[in-house]
Amino acid sequence: MIVRPWSALLLCAALAAVSALSPAASPWAPVAAQVRQDPAPPTFVDAAEEARFRALVGRLRCVMCQNQSLADSDAMIAHDLRREILRRMREGKSDAQIEAFLVERYSEFVLYQPTVEPRNWLLWFGPGLLLLGGGLVVWRIVRRQRAAAAGTGEDRDASAPATATAPDDKEEW
Amino acid sequence: MIRRFWPLLAFAALAVLLYAGVRMNSGRDTSAIASPLIGKPAPAFTLPVLGQPGRVVSRADLLGKPYLLNVWGSWCVNCRDEHPVISALARSGRVRVIGYDYKDEPADAQRWLAQLGDPYEFSLADEEGRVALDWGIYGAPESYLVDARGIVRWKFVGPLDDAIVSGQLEPVLASLEAGK
Numbered sequence: 001m002i003v004r005p006w007s008a009l010l011l012c013a014a015l016a017a018v019s020a021l022s023p024a025a026s027p028w029a030p031v032a033a034q035v036r037q038d039p040a041p042p043t044f045v046d047a048a049e050e051a052r053f054r055a056l057v058g059r060l061r062c063v064m065c066q067n068q069s070l071a072d073s074d075a076m077i078a079h080d081l082r083r084e085i086l087r088r089m090r091e092g093k094s095d096a097q098i099e100a101f102l103v104e105r106y107s108e109f110v111l112y113q114p115t116v117e118p119r120n121w122l123l124w125f126g127p128g129l130l131l132l133g134g135g136l137v138v139w140r141i142v143r144r145q146r147a148a149a150a151g152t153g154e155d156r157d158a159s160a161p162a163t164a165t166a167p168d169d170k171e172e173w
Numbered sequence: 174m175i176r177r178f179w180p181l182l183a184f185a186a187l188a189v190l191l192y193a194g195v196r197m198n199s200g201r202d203t204s205a206i207a208s209p210l211i212g213k214p215a216p217a218f219t220l221p222v223l224g225q226p227g228r229v230v231s232r233a234d235l236l237g238k239p240y241l242l243n244v245w246g247s248w249c250v251n252c253r254d255e256h257p258v259i260s261a262l263a264r265s266g267r268v269r270v271i272g273y274d275y276k277d278e279p280a281d282a283q284r285w286l287a288q289l290g291d292p293y294e295f296s297l298a299d300e301e302g303r304v305a306l307d308w309g310i311y312g313a314p315e316s317y318l319v320d321a322r323g324i325v326r327w328k329f330v331g332p333l334d335d336a337i338v339s340g341q342l343e344p345v346l347a348s349l350e351a352g353k
Binding site: 109 | 204206207208209210276302303305306307308309311312
């Protein structure tokens with residue numbers, strides 16, 4: 001297999017297209033959001049509770065203002081969800097249980113960090129594959145140049161024919 | 174020789190992919206979240222009925238016939254645009270149309286209905302918006318179609334219009350009737 005820069009480019013394009021096709025990328029919310037000052041901002045019993053709450057809502061995406069986290073959003077639904085999350089924290093629910101509660105109702109969309117499952121594999125492992133592909137390209141180029149340098153400069157060793165390139169295999173760009 | 178054209182081919186492939194992405198997303202509301210409730214039972218709830226003190230309705234009371242649950246609020250501007258569509262649907266008798274008055278002052282809500290006309294068989298009143306979380310409601314208008322057995326069959330986020338009613342809602346209704 002000969003890996004060329006264009007194949008890395010194609011992989012990149014495929015990833016870009018996949019992310020464009022996913023429904024999760026739009027910042028527009030055409031539905032009316034009633035934005036008003038939170039009449040009852042959350043109050044915390046101690047610093048640990050506040051830290052846990054802030055960490056949790058920072059990991060969750062607001063369903064209405066989709067380019068904001070639940071922590072940042074001032075949409076009405078974000079107020080309600082924050083209040084619900086705090087209520088569930090005080091009921092003794094774990095972070096995972098609270099996240100599951102939201103996913104059941106508002107889908108995995110609310111998670112900034114998607115779950116590792118087959119339909120998300122490209123998302124999770126795509127960048128690694130891309131890096132691997134790029135590394136392979138660089139390795140090929142370096143090896144070819146080294147072979148070319150060895151061919152013109154020093155004496156070829158016994159394994160040289162294996163690395164010699166065919167005339168039409170030259171890098172033209 | 175063909176090697177010379179690889180960059181051009183790569184560019185063409187990239188262009189086709191990106192164009193396909195744009196095309197497949199045009200005409201679709203990409204910000205609408207698909208409801209994980211589709212195909213699952215509607216959440217259990219018990220809510221008061223707007224304008225009928227003392228009357229409460231729960232999930233079990235609505236079994237037996239399919240209904241369209243239309244989320245609205247007097248504060249919701251798009252609901253005003255949607256109102257004639259909902260009214261026409263209710264008049265047609267095609268499906269029970271039940272309102273869901275979301276995060277609203279009861280007095281404002283009743284004034285709104287008096288002004289524009291009340292197309293709903295009745296409206297559930299969720300002043301706090303607590304039950305709305307179980308439905309996965311995050312704004313208004315939203316519409317749910319729930320079948321006779323209480324299973325959520327369809328959801329639409331945003332104002333319904335004639336094209337959506339005939340193109341999406343009607344086929345689902347027809348399939349429900351065919352499945353009987």
